[in-house]
Amino acid sequence: MSKTALDTALDVLVARIVEIAQPDRIILFGSAARGDMGPDSDIDLLVVKTDVEHRGHLAQEIYAHLPSVDIPVDVLVVTPEDIERFKDRVGTIIGPAIRDGREIYAA
Secondary structure: OOHHHHHHHHHHHHHHHHHHHOOOEEEEEOHHHHOOOOOOOOEEEEEEOOOOOOHHHHHHHHHHHOOOOOOOEEEEEEOHHHHHHHOOOOOOOHHHHHHHOEEEEEO
16 A cells, blocks of 8 residues: 555544544554555554543444445554553553554544
């Protein structure tokens, strides 16, 4: 996926996620953030939202309303407390997402 196509897809995705979830932040991570996407890559998004009671339900709501952008999208909903708790824990995705990711939305 070209940088222009990725940026267009991200604009569409961010607008829809903001409409649905009103997040505090959205962080792009993984190969798309690093700039080394391959043919089997997806778009990985960390959606940070304060006071979300059911992260799984919110993720399902986001998935149900995401537009098609011709590439798979993975969404992980977390709270700021989750980030603090898991950012330094080995084996979780939160640490690398925060360290290596790129913030693409902030409220």
